[in-house]
Amino acid sequence: MTEIEQALTRIFDRHRIVFWYDVKRELAHEFDALALPGVEKIALENNEFGVKHRILRQQPDHKFLLYHEGPPPPDLENWLLDVQLAHGEFRADQVSLWLSEIGLGLEFTDVVAPHTEFFQAARRREALKELLKKDDTPRQVHLKMVAVCARAEPRLDDILKNLLDELAGERTERLRLIERSGLSGFLWEQLERAYGYTSESPGLRDFAITLFQSCYAMGVGEAARLNSDALVFLKQWKDSVRYQEAFATLSADCADILNVEQDLQERDYRTLLAVETFELADRKILSDLVRDVAQRTISGSEVEKLIRQRRRSHWYDAYRAEYAAVEEAAAFLETLDRVDLTVRAVARGEVAPVVEQYARVWSQLDQRYRKFITHIRRSGQTTLFDALAQIVENKYTNAYLLKVNNQWQIVVDELETWDARPVLPQQRFFERLVAPFLARENKVFVVISDGLRYEIGEELLRLVRQEDRYDAEIEPALTLLPSYTQLGMAALLPHERMEIASDYSTVLVDGESSAGTANRKKILDRALPGRATAVRAEELLAMNRDESRALTREHDVVYVYHNRIDAVGDKRDSEERVFDAAEATLEELVRIIKKLANANANNMLVTSDHGFIYQNQALDESDFAGQDPAGAEIGRRNRRFVLGRGLRETSSFKRFTAAQMGLEGDVEMLIPKSINRLRVSGAGSRYVHGGASLQEVVIPVLKINKKRESDIRQVGVDILRTGSSVITSGQLSVTFYQTEAATEKVQPRRLRAGIYTQGGVLISDRHELLFDLASENPREREMPVRFILTQKADAANQQEVLLRLDEQVEGTSHYREVKTVRYILRRAFTSDFDF
Numbered sequence: 001m002t003e004i005e006q007a008l009t010r011i012f013d014r015h016r017i018v019f020w021y022d023v024k025r026e027l028a029h030e031f032d033a034l035a036l037p038g039v040e041k042i043a044l045e046n047n048e049f050g051v052k053h054r055i056l057r058q059q060p061d062h063k064f065l066l067y068h069e070g071p072p073p074p075d076l077e078n079w080l081l082d083v084q085l086a087h088g089e090f091r092a093d094q095v096s097l098w099l100s101e102i103g104l105g106l107e108f109t110d111v112v113a114p115h116t117e118f119f120q121a122a123r124r125r126e127a128l129k130e131l132l133k134k135d136d137t138p139r140q141v142h143l144k145m146v147a148v149c150a151r152a153e154p155r156l157d158d159i160l161k162n163l164l165d166e167l168a169g170e171r172t173e174r175l176r177l178i179e180r181s182g183l184s185g186f187l188w189e190q191l192e193r194a195y196g197y198t199s200e201s202p203g204l205r206d207f208a209i210t211l212f213q214s215c216y217a218m219g220v221g222e223a224a225r226l227n228s229d230a231l232v233f234l235k236q237w238k239d240s241v242r243y244q245e246a247f248a249t250l251s252a253d254c255a256d257i258l259n260v261e262q263d264l265q266e267r268d269y270r271t272l273l274a275v276e277t278f279e280l281a282d283r284k285i286l287s288d289l290v291r292d293v294a295q296r297t298i299s300g301s302e303v304e305k306l307i308r309q310r311r312r313s314h315w316y317d318a319y320r321a322e323y324a325a326v327e328e329a330a331a332f333l334e335t336l337d338r339v340d341l342t343v344r345a346v347a348r349g350e351v352a353p354v355v356e357q358y359a360r361v362w363s364q365l366d367q368r369y370r371k372f373i374t375h376i377r378r379s380g381q382t383t384l385f386d387a388l389a390q391i392v393e394n395k396y397t398n399a400y401l402l403k404v405n406n407q408w409q410i411v412v413d414e415l416e417t418w419d420a421r422p423v424l425p426q427q428r429f430f431e432r433l434v435a436p437f438l439a440r441e442n443k444v445f446v447v448i449s450d451g452l453r454y455e456i457g458e459e460l461l462r463l464v465r466q467e468d469r470y471d472a473e474i475e476p477a478l479t480l481l482p483s484y485t486q487l488g489m490a491a492l493l494p495h496e497r498m499e500i501a502s503d504y505s506t507v508l509v510d511g512e513s514s515a516g517t518a519n520r521k522k523i524l525d526r527a528l529p530g531r532a533t534a535v536r537a538e539e540l541l542a543m544n545r546d547e548s549r550a551l552t553r554e555h556d557v558v559y560v561y562h563n564r565i566d567a568v569g570d571k572r573d574s575e576e577r578v579f580d581a582a583e584a585t586l587e588e589l590v591r592i593i594k595k596l597a598n599a600n601a602n603n604m605l606v607t608s609d610h611g612f613i614y615q616n617q618a619l620d621e622s623d624f625a626g627q628d629p630a631g632a633e634i635g636r637r638n639r640r641f642v643l644g645r646g647l648r649e650t651s652s653f654k655r656f657t658a659a660q661m662g663l664e665g666d667v668e669m670l671i672p673k674s675i676n677r678l679r680v681s682g683a684g685s686r687y688v689h690g691g692a693s694l695q696e697v698v699i700p701v702l703k704i705n706k707k708r709e710s711d712i713r714q715v716g717v718d719i720l721r722t723g724s725s726v727i728t729s730g731q732l733s734v735t736f737y738q739t740e741a742a743t744e745k746v747q748p749r750r751l752r753a754g755i756y757t758q759g760g761v762l763i764s765d766r767h768e769l770l771f772d773l774a775s776e777n778p779r780e781r782e783m784p785v786r787f788i789l790t791q792k793a794d795a796a797n798q799q800e801v802l803l804r805l806d807e808q809v810e811g812t813s814h815y816r817e818v819k820t821v822r823y824i825l826r827r828a829f830t831s832d833f834d835f
Contacts, residue, residue, distance in 0.1 A: 004030055007100035008065065008090055012039060014103075015088030017055060017064050019080070021072045027092055031067045044068040048079035056083070065090075102129040104141070111138045115145065118181035124148050142186045149177045156190050157233055161243050167204050168246035175204055194791065195230040212254035212277050219275035220267065228730055228788045232765040238276065238314045239768075247314075248279070255280055273309050282315045286322050287384065293330045294388040300334035303327055311770065325375035325385060329392050332368035336395055339365070343407035351420035351478070354411060358694045359454055359476040362404060366695060367455035369396045373616045374579045393617040401613070405674045405693045409654070412692050413673075417660050424477040424701060427491040427498065427662060429607065433701065434494070437603055438528075438556060445558045445601045447537075447592055448492060449585060450485060451565030451689065453611030456582050457700025460606065463590055465744030469707040470597070479610050479697045480661050482641035482669055482690040485566060488609025488699075490514040492559075494527035499664035504635035504643045508664075517561055528557055537562035537592055548599035558601075560592060569612060572684035578614055597706045606702040612689040613675055613696060619685055625676045627652040631668070639677045640690035642670040652676065654692065714749040715742050715771050717805065719821045720782070726824045727801070730789045732764070734803060738771045738781040748772030751818060752806045755787055763793040763801065793825060801825045 004027075011018050022028065034041060040059075042051055044066055055064050066080070075081055090100070095112055098119045099105065104112070112119065119125055131144040131154050140154075147154040151174065152162040166174050178184050191197040191207060199206050214224035215234045224230075238247045255261070255278045264272070264280055269288040275281040289306065292298040307323045310316055316323065339361055343354055372392055376385050419425065424432060437444035452460075454476055464472040480487050490498055490507040499508045506513050512526075513519050517534050524532035533555050540548065540560055551558060564585045569578035589606065596604055615623075629637065632646025642653070645668055649655035653670040661669075671692045672678060677685050689696045716739035732755065742748050749771045755764035764787040773781040787803075801823050806815035 007097050010100050011088045011090055017087040018090050019084050020067045020090045022069045023071045025069050039063045039065050041065045111141050115182045118145055146183050150174045156194055161237055163204055165243055165246040168249040196227040208250050209254050213258055216277045220271055229790045232788055232790050235765050251278055276314045279315050282319050290326050290388050293326055294391055300330040303330040321375045321379035325372055328368050328372040329388055341404050348414055352423045355420050355423045355476055355698055358698050363455040365400050370579050409674045420478040426477050426479045429492045430494045443556050444603045445596050447560045447606045449608055450563040451612050452608035454698045454700045460586055462744055468710050468712045472702055472704045474700055474702050476698050477701045479699055483610040483696040484690040485609050493523050497664050500667040532557035534559040552599040552601050569687035575684040575687040578687045602706045604704040608699040610689045611696045611699055613693055614687045625652040625672045625678055629670050638690050639680050639683055639688045712745050712747055714747050715740055717771050726826050732787045734785055736783045738773050741776050742772045742774045756802045756804055757796045764789050796825050797827055
């Protein structure tokens, strides 16, 4: 089929009658050779009146091709003008053939003719044809041509994102095609129309610089060259997963060109909280925030509020660890100022009030310190945090760790026996907590994590309670001394008596070695023949569903041994990673608990053999005991304890006998006072345990139960309308209110907010909001948000619009409406001006 036949066939798909004026009188042969099925050819040769009667009256359902050699007659002399206007016209020039091919009428000739380069490629013509609609205007056709060149959707914002993506990659193919196709002028006109972009030398790079410059100005509340729609575009662009890399590349490039670093130096970081254009803004905010926290010129609540506002910014995830570190530092220092660290005078031998005070209040400082160090390590920004870290380290060691444990040591020095009743003694764990389940004919599953100190257990409590249908509670227990692995693990087993063996390494449980999982399994089986067993955590986690269910079905008691904190902390080469190990431990323990619960374990206990002290900074000479241990026989020397016989108590050591610990035998122990260490060749000194500090001897006992019914829900959210329900400008400030504090069982909620027409068209920027405020103060659960209207809002003027909160349907890309507030959009024409 010839090109002319193809074009005519397409026109006859839309029209019954088609006129063909052979203006140059050179296609008569082609007309004669044409054979179109179902189409009758008629040459117009002064027979117009008869032809008109025939095609309209005699054969009103037939298709006709009316050929005239020469140009069309003047309208006043054209007998067929009315028919021609009502039907189709065919032209055999190249532009007309293209119009026919893509399905556009001849009225679009002036739209297509200037862009021959675009139409030279058949694939571009085909792509454009797919996009065209019957009611397209010339502007829409031009926009779709640009979209084909940019390989984008026929929307200006999508075209622009694709072109900026190419610019970021230092490629120009798409932009050069737009230029070769004669469409660049149209593109700059559309950018002026949409965003107010004008330039003596318009170009994509120039637009990108102007865009970043203008949005930065708007972020700090200054006048900008572009309009607010440009800010909305930039927000959508940066939030797009597909284009985030391009955004970051161009942002860095424009920051250099605009000398943003110098500009930021002169600004108060509090004025930058709305700036999302440049990563340097976050560096400036963090640098000044760290300084203010170190100088104590900002409160912890202010830090939390500033960081919460910054959490909605584009760059927050890149600096999440840094923000978390400074927030923890501020909270640590503020808690230290607020908390009374006095060890109150208690009756001689009454230890419980101190242990309970530590568990309830003081351990928060250990947790804040651990989190601070963890986040600094994750950030890798040691220089940024150097001064603040020094302050926190000194406060932690001198104003807290030493202060509390020095006072605690006075209490310990007066003890005749190691007891903290009614606080649970570690050696009564099985008797007090495991045996009652068996008495009620219930199964119980015990998870023992080596080195899980109290504050880590408290965080585990919150993590477990966040899980649906899990309930948990925590209480402190007091370890035996020395607070080290072999004795702690033995104390948690069923037993009548315990003894530290003469080799000073093995702890005997009813005469049997308790070292290792295999021996502990034997001890459990001896106490509960055929009903109890022990496994290592990695073995449990490796079990399939049937294996784990068989484990819980065939045993009434299962001990699960987990070891990550102590395994990392006890080695000199890895002790600095002990807080990282604590984070991994929390994740693994949650997995273990879920694994057991999925194997039909309803009753679980989580505890530890001992706690630990960890100080991240290098120790001073004063951190070590001033005297060497002395005695008739020193059998074992550790950084925090000595085992032997005939040991001598001095000003540096507290001495205990086995009997004072409730142990068999004649082994004695020396415990360095407060947090002092002993020097041990080849051993680390920052992570230690074995002594009597509160951090070492107060351990958590978590009681966990799996429920049958769901017990979590999400926080409620409302929209506070404090003023008029009429929108009269290009912005709308709204306050969202979280109706209740977030807890483990009342969980945070992530919602999307925007302003829409009644037809569902978004006419503002859109905000992703996280409602996770835990304050009991209602005023502190308010979240102010400012919406910027786009030009699309003009079409909804004088109409009702909707401020809508939507929530993503889990596991899908769909959203459901949560809350809606109606407004009337009534913008005066003066709101279009900037003065």
